[in-house]
Amino acid sequence: MSEFFHQYFDFHIMGAHFSEVLEGFLKNLLLFAVVVVLALIWGLILALVRQLPGRKLIPLRGLTIAYIDVLRAIPLLIIILLISGGIPYLNFLPKDIRIPHWFGQPDPFWYGVLALTLVYGAYMAEVYRAGIEAAQGGQMEAARSLGMSHSQAMRHVIVPQAITKIPAPMLNEMISLLKDTTLVSVVALGESVLVGREVLAETFNSSAVLLAGLMFLVITLPAARLVDKMIKRNQGKITRGAHIEVA
């Protein structure tokens, strides 16, 4: 048992490698910050395309649904490996795009951004959809009968209401996203888990890996509490006869 504690709670090792692990964790946060913006936009685009009306757009809607389903059905780790292993071979693209080193970040960072955005865009599209569908209830028809076009109704009636319903489930997706940034370590991005494992290889002690886990806790635990609070508040609305909570 004491060996177990020594293996994972060696505070001397944690202290000695704190700044390295923190630097790795900041890389997780940076990756998260870039992806969260892109995925929120990409997810909204997907969700809106999915809701487009009319027979002519059936193929486009089908493609969007297929994209959302497939990207959520494949393990993220595989997407990361496919992107980092595949994109460099696309010779018709210029080298700066195949092997990007933008803004001083190495190519694994940008492969991670692309993989996480593609996958989390799909997850977030589902959250938007749940919000949009919860806000409908005849309002689309009402807005259309007042002479609004589909896009006007979406913009002025449906989406503003949907936006108020999605923060809690969206925050849940963001918590998952932050944790999943560690998967990019598989293509040798120097984030917190990779740094922790470096220390493990050097010292044969896992405390730095646990330290990385603790850093995530500092952010994800309060965020999880916040999600709970939001859901409770929404449930209050339901009992007063408001809309049903989504997702």
Add this chain to the structure above:
Amino acid sequence: MSKSRLTALFAVLLVGVVSVVVAGCGSSSSSSSTGGGEESTASSGGEPLTIGSDIPYPPFEQGKPGSYTGFDIELMEAIAEKIGRTAEVEDTSFETIFRDVGQGKFEAVISAATITPEREKAVAFSNPYYLSEQAILVKEGSEITGIEDLSGKVVGAQQGTTGQELGKEKANASELRPYPEGPDAVNALKAGTVEAVIIDAPVAQNAVEKSGGVEIAEKVPTEESYGIAVALDNTELLEEINAGLKEVIEDGSYTTIYEKWFHLEPPKEIVG
């Protein structure tokens, strides 16, 4: 009606899943027992000797669960036979391998592991069974001809290996990327995201032969040797392994296994 139908469908699905799982377990255990079965009869059904190894690391360790093979694995099986036991190899991760053998998760480690003073603080090593060099692996036609050309370049290595240490000490690279497995680093080299990879020479040679498109720019002697590791206090097993290794070298099976996997004669320092 529809509810009971749904329940029936669910039950059928459940039975299906369970039977697939059971069949899967059954076949994997039977295949592993047949895999080791022939050897176990040869070694008079000795007690299993549990071995940890980070697979894949061709040509030292490769293959699928139940049929692992490679230079290390075959050598270990031969040594185990000499001491009247049957080697049972388990795939594990290199950066935790010495911790795990120390804690008794398996009895010994054979995983192309270089004997270093740092590692000797954590585990006990057998006599050397292999002498190694590091290789600078590059794309065919690369301008890099040696370790001094790696200055300012993006270089790959496997995490926790001697190649990574050599890179840190001598390469002066702009970035040294530690990949979880050796083949990941070779793939990154082929894709062009790193310009060179520092890795054990036989692994590099294997990549040149099997994958193509890459070549060895330079071999760097490291005066390294590989050893089989056991827990620090397991001196009894260590003595048995050393004796078994000596027998395997003397009766010529070491040379046979070496030539099979490296297409080279074994070094005189080992076979005498």
